[in-house]
Amino acid sequence: MSDFIIYxxxxxxxxxxxxxxxxxxxxxxxxxxxxGEAHLGHSRPAITFDVLFRYLNHLGYKVRYIRNITDVGHLVNDADEGEDKIAKKAKVEELEPMEIVQLYTNSYRQNMAQLNVLPPSIEPSASGHIIEQIAAVQQLIDSGFAYEINGSVYFDVEKYASVHNYGKLSRRKIEDLYTNTRDLDSQNEKKSGLDFAVWKKASSGHIMNWPSPWGTGYPGWHIECTAMSTKYLGETFDIHGGGLDLLFPHHEAEIAQGVACFGHDTVRYWMHNNLITINGQKMGKSLGNFITLNELFSGTHPLLEKAYSPITIRFFILQAHYRSPLDFSNEALQAAEKGLERLLKAVALLDELIPSADSSMDVGALKEKCYAAINDDLNTPVLIAHLFDGVKVINSVNDGKASVNAQDLVLLKQLYHDFTFDILGFKSETASGGSDQEILKKVVDLLLNLRVEAKKNKEWATSDKIRNSLTELGFEIKDTKEGFSWELKK
RNA sequence: GGUCGGUUGGCCGAGUGGUCAGGCAACGGUCUGCAAAACCGUCUACGGCGGUUCGAAUCCGCCACCGACCUCCA
Structure with a gap:
């Protein structure tokens, strides 16, 4: 098998x-x-790195996957200078900040479960790691790369850049940064506009704050990831992922903080997923064009023609390479929905295929192609294309136009189980179980058996009325040699 | 303004020097009482201009357009 390659x-x-x-x-x-509620944009890194997590597990690695919950410290923009995002929302809704945090954490986890995103090994929250963050800030001060002014602590970018390469991840030159950095009021006390806060003094109205050696305040924007990643993964660990929008300044700052603390790089492979655009424009809270996952699943957003199931969203996202931009549209979502259905139907059909003596397909070659695709920097669109090649064969076998022997059928089932469910994380979403479902099945079977009788007697009007009425109610009826088959469409 | 990335058929979206991407849609056929589903077939594109090459969507140059980051954002 080919090596697993990461960009x-x-x-x-x-x-x-x-x-x-x-x-x-x-x-x-x-x-x-x-x-706030999770939106379409949140789904891409979650799903991308979920596939990575699943694939590494599939390869037999023991993986510790950390995905943090940021519940403190991110500043809002100019409108509310220096105010904590969480605290601001809390005032608006008159709730405790931690109530907001809990509400949206629960909501996020539920949405992730709907998308069939596996829970990470550890999901640490920033508010639960204040002590570690204070320790990291102290370490930065001790190493000489951070300084305290008026109860706030800033990272000394200029000093860092004189010894290390600041900007090596985002490929920015420090001279360019100087000329392009805006002067914000709050930056007055900093030595340089490039410096960033690692600990910020709490203003009078700031609800979320903690005591520290530098007075009451809260952690800076980037320190939580440094503190929590090294706590759980060590001073050096394999993979750090995130959205492309975090490349600068967030990940650049993380590198600087790590190097300043430990004297060496902490991350070996940096991976960044590209962003989702809507009509060619990026989604953003400030642009007001973002669609939440709950709106997507329920179809309640002016931009949506209908509801899209979580697994349809997952398929849509994985049909593009994670490093390519992906543009949202109803047409593309609906195409994804149908494609997914075609794939899942064929996989289900595998259990009904009757093996023959000979085989007209090369399962080994297909398997090799699938691994080659996923090994090439998680090329899920090519992987899915290969799976569709197999779908054609599976359907042909079912039609009696191709054949597969018993041995190949076992391999084929294993292959599709591994890739479709275990690695790509798709699943069938048709309703199942429950006594209501069983009754429903009996009633529909009863109606369709009546229809079979009508057909026997060439009572086409009756037969069509039964089928058309059921179709209107959302059933898909198919006539087969044995009689009929049906399913309830979402 | 600086830095980086992109422009592929009706839509989405792979692909990096010659050979089928794939999905969706559309059209024709097989099957069917008629359908649906499935299968077969058709639709063969690569922003513009120039260059390198036997050969370029793929390499080089220029131009146009779009986007991202530089400011909280996945």
Whole structure:
């Protein structure tokens, strides 16, 4: 089998993945800031790195996957200078900040479960790691790369850049940054406009704050990831993932903080997923064009023609490569919905195929192609294309136009089970179980048996009325040699 | 303004020097009482201009357009 290759943003090239400790992988992915409902944009990194997590598990690695919950410290923009996002929302709704945090954390987890995103190994929250963050800030001060002014602590970018390469991840030159940095009021006390806060003094109206050696305040924007990733994964770990929008300044700052603390890089492979656009424009809270996952699942948003199931969203996202931009449209979502249905139907059909003596398909070659695709920097669109090639064969076997022997059928089932469900994380969403369902099945079977009788007697009007009425109610009726088959469409 | 990325058929979206991407839609056929589903077939594109090459969507140059980051954002 080919090597597993990952595109490392740091080197801007594809590299063979070799974990630091054989058999084990440590990965850290930037999670959500829980001050609002999860939206379409949140689904892409979650799903991308879920597939990575699943695939590494499939390869037999023991993976520790950390995805944080940011519940403190991110500043809002100019409108509310220096105010904590969570605290701001709390005032508006007159709730305790931690109530907001809990509400949206629960909501996020529920949405992730709907998308069939596996829970990470550890989901640490920033508010639960204040002590570690204070320790990290102290370490930065001790190393000489951070300084305290008026109860706030800032990272000294200029000093860092004189010894290390600041900007190596985002490929920014420090001189360019100087000329392009805006002067914000709050930056007055900083030595340089490039410096960023690692600890911020709490203003009078700031609800979320903690005591520290520098007075009452809250952690800076980037320190939580440094503190929590190294706490759980060590000073050096394998993979750090996140959205492309976090490349600068967030991940650049993380690198600087890590190097300043430990004297060496902490991350071996940096991975960044591209963003989802809507009509060619990025989604953003400030642009007001973002669609929440709950709106997507229920179809309640002016931009949506209908509801789209969570697994349809998952399929839509994985049909594009994670490093390519992906544009949202109803047409594309509906195409994804039908494609997914076609794939899942064929996989279900595998259990009904009757093996023959000979085989007209090469399962081994298909398997090799599938692994080659996923091994090439998680090329899920090519992987899915290969799976569709197999779908054609599966359907042909069912039609008696191709054949598969018993041995190949076993291999084929294993292949589709591994890739469709275990690695890509798709699943069938048709309703199942429950006594209501059983009754429903009996009633529909009864009606369709009546229809079979009508057909026998060539009473086409009756037969069509039964089928058309059921179709109107959302059933799909198919006549087969044995009689009929049906399913209830969503 | 700086830095980086993109422009592929009706739509989405792979692909990096010659050979089928794939899905959706459309059209024709097989099957069917008629359908549906499935299968077979058709639709063969690569922003513009120039260059390199026997050969370029793929490499190089220029131009146009779009986007991202530089400011909280997945």
């Amino acid at each position: 490392n943003t740091l080197s801007r090239s594809k590299e063979i993945f070799k974990p630091l400790n054989p058999g084990h992988v440590g990965m850290y992915v930037c999670g959500p800031t829980v001050y």
